[in-house]
Amino acid sequence: MFKILIQWLVSFAIGLCFAILQHQFRNDYLSKYLLSNIISIQVSVIAINLATLGIIATKLADLIEKGYKISDFQRSLKQMRYSIIEQISLVAIAGLIGICSQFNCGNLLAITGNALIIGLMVQHLQILLDTGNSVFLILIQSSNLSERK
Numbered sequence: 001m002f003k004i005l006i007q008w009l010v011s012f013a014i015g016l017c018f019a020i021l022q023h024q025f026r027n028d029y030l031s032k033y034l035l036s037n038i039i040s041i042q043v044s045v046i047a048i049n050l051a052t053l054g055i056i057a058t059k060l061a062d063l064i065e066k067g068y069k070i071s072d073f074q075r076s077l078k079q080m081r082y083s084i085i086e087q088i089s090l091v092a093i094a095g096l097i098g099i100c101s102q103f104n105c106g107n108l109l110a111i112t113g114n115a116l117i118i119g120l121m122v123q124h125l126q127i128l129l130d131t132g133n134s135v136f137l138i139l140i141q142s143s144n145l146s147e148r149k
Helices: 002-024 029-065 070-100 107-148
Strands: none
Touching: 002 029, 002 107, 029 070, 029 107, 070 107
């Protein structure tokens, strides 16, 4: 849980850096683009991740049919489930930020809102990276299990 909190804080910090840069350069292109498209982008990333997770699940099922124990992959399955829940949560948060962004607020709140929306996108990209890495981890783990048999 601590690792997840750190990941979210790092994503927000990256978002804050971009938001401050935007404010300094008086350019809000990234924030406006993300506010207009964040949910579409996130749903697209979820679709990619679900397809990848489907491939991973198929590979795990093949390994289990070959006699490996499901307990060997328990951690991977738990992370897959968590990934889906986290991504859906990010879409909900993006919707709330989109609603709140319609209110006129001062510079500090605008920068914070921009940092949040950019941070959400950074977090979603981190999940995409983690999903891609999981493919390689499962291949390595299945290779190690094959050597044990």
